[in-house]
Amino acid sequence: MDSNIVWHQATIEPKDYRSKNGHHSGVVWLTGLSGSGKSSIANQVNKKLYERGIQSYILDGDNIRHGLNADLGFKPEDRKENIRRIGEVAKLFADSGTIVLTAFISPYQEDRDRVRDIIDSGDFLEVHVDCPLSECEYRDPKGLYKKARTGEIKGFTGIDSPYEAPDSPELVLESNAYSVDECAEQLISFLEKNEWL
Ligand SMILES: Nc1ncnc2c1ncn2[C@@H]1O[C@H](COP(=O)(O)OS(=O)(=O)O)[C@@H](OP(=O)(O)O)[C@H]1O
Numbered sequence: 001m002d003s004n005i006v007w008h009q010a011t012i013e014p015k016d017y018r019s020k021n022g023h024h025s026g027v028v029w030l031t032g033l034s035g036s037g038k039s040s041i042a043n044q045v046n047k048k049l050y051e052r053g054i055q056s057y058i059l060d061g062d063n064i065r066h067g068l069n070a071d072l073g074f075k076p077e078d079r080k081e082n083i084r085r086i087g088e089v090a091k092l093f094a095d096s097g098t099i100v101l102t103a104f105i106s107p108y109q110e111d112r113d114r115v116r117d118i119i120d121s122g123d124f125l126e127v128h129v130d131c132p133l134s135e136c137e138y139r140d141p142k143g144l145y146k147k148a149r150t151g152e153i154k155g156f157t158g159i160d161s162p163y164e165a166p167d168s169p170e171l172v173l174e175s176n177a178y179s180v181d182e183c184a185e186q187l188i189s190f191l192e193k194n195e196w197l
C-alpha cells in the first residue's frame with residue numbers, strides 16, 4: 001500500500017451505530033456446498049430479522065458475481081480474491097451497525113480464516129451449512145451438478161474442486177435434517193444467546 005495513504009478516523013464509530021440500532025453488528029459467514037441451503041437460510045433469517053426491526057443485509061454469491069466480482073471465475077486464486085473482497089465489504093457493513101449475512105461457498109479454510117482475521121474478535125461467526133454432497137446433488141436447484149457431471153462445467157465444488165469443511169465453526173446447521181425455517185430459528189437463537197439481538 002502507498003505510504004502516503006493515511007487512515008482517516010471516522011467521527012461516528014461502529015459503537016455509535018450499534019447504540020442507535022439497539023443491537024450488535026457483525027458478520028455471519030455461511031459456508032457450504034452449492035445447494036446446501038446458504039441462500040435459502042440467509043433469506044429466511046434476514047426476513048425474520050427485518051420483521052423485528054433489526055438492521056441486516058445479505059451478500060450472496062451469485063449476486064456479487066454479477067457486479068463487484070464479475071471479473072472473477074472459479075480457479076482457486078479467483079475464489080481467494082472473491083472471498084477477500086467480500087470479507088472487506090462485509091467488514092464495512094458490520095462497521096455500519098449491520099448484521100451482514102454472507103452466502104458464499106468459500107471452500108478454503110485459509111480464505112475464511114483471513115476474513116476472520118480482519119474482523120474484530122467475536123464479530124465473525126462461521127456457520128457451516130452442512131449437507132451431504134449426495135443430497136445437494138439430488139436437490140440440484142440450478143442444474144449445475146448435472147452439468148458438472150457431464151463435464152460441461154469444470155472445477156465444480158464437490159465434484160472436481162475441493163470443499164474444506166470448517167475446522168471449528170461457531171455453528172453447524174444440518175440442512176438435511178432440519179427445514180429452512182428450523183435452521184433459520186437455530187441461527188437466530190444462537191445470535192440471541194450471544195447477545196447480538
Ligand atoms: N465451478 C463452480 N463451482 C462452484 N459454484 C459454481 C461454479 N460455477 C458456477 N457456480 C455458481 O456460483 C456460485 C458460487 O459462487 P461463490 O462466489 O459462492 O463461490 S466461491 O465462494 O468463490 O467458491 C454457486 O452458487 P450456490 O449454488 O448458491 O452456492 C453456483 O451457482
Ligand SMILES: Nc1ncnc2c1ncn2[C@@H]1O[C@H](COP(=O)(O)OP(=O)(O)O)[C@@H](O)[C@H]1O
Binds near residue numbers: 036139183
Ligand atoms: N433445511 C434446508 N435448508 C436450506 N435449503 C433447503 C433445506 N431443505 C431443502 N432445501 C432446499 O435446498 C435448496 C438449496 O438451495 P440454495 O438455498 O440456493 O443453496 P445454496 O445457496 O447453498 O446454493 C433450495 O431449493 C431449498 O428449498
